Amino acid sequence: MLDNAGVLILRVVVGLLLVGHGSQKLFGWFGGGGFAATAGWIGKIGLRPRWFWALLASLSELGGGLLLALGFLNPLGSLGICAAMLMATVKVHWPNGIWATKGGVEFPLTNLAAALALALTGPGTYSLDGALGIRFPEPVTLIVGLVLVILGLLAAFASQTPRSGSQSGATQG
Secondary structure (H helix, E strand, O other): OHHHHHHHHHHHHHHHHHHHHHHHHHHOHHHOOHHHHHHHHHHHOOEOOHHHHHHHHHHHHHHHHHHHHHOOOOOHHHHHHHHHHHHHHHHHHHHHOOOHHHOOOHHHHHHHHHHHHHHHHOOOOOOHHHHHOOOOOOOHHHHHHHHHHHHHHHHHHHOEOOOOOOOOOHHHO
């Protein structure tokens, strides 16, 4: 019972924070710049077409966070978060070291680890999946999903153009 409560707390906190983070990018909520600013920033880090990668980043965070918080369609929400946080870790924060105070990988790497752990453990009893009896085939769903995450990362790197902006962007991860 307590393990399910722990999974619930982790799911809801990480999921809702990612919903907020994606909402900043997509809608400009919670002090974010909105979609146009996100697309502009995505272009500055060299990804093309910038609107496509901005939409993908925003929806991966917002949609993945919502699915995770609700415990619905596990592990799809976790995989969306993993994709966004892996990209943020490698493409944006990696050159800045570990600590978030210097724009490092601390925050996106923590989100990535939490999302991956929840993908592996499942959403727990207190989830929509638990209530509705939804269960994707394991481990096939997770393996295929992780392969797609890696292919998405490779596609992002293949679509990039030379950088025209600075490495700054710690709040964009």
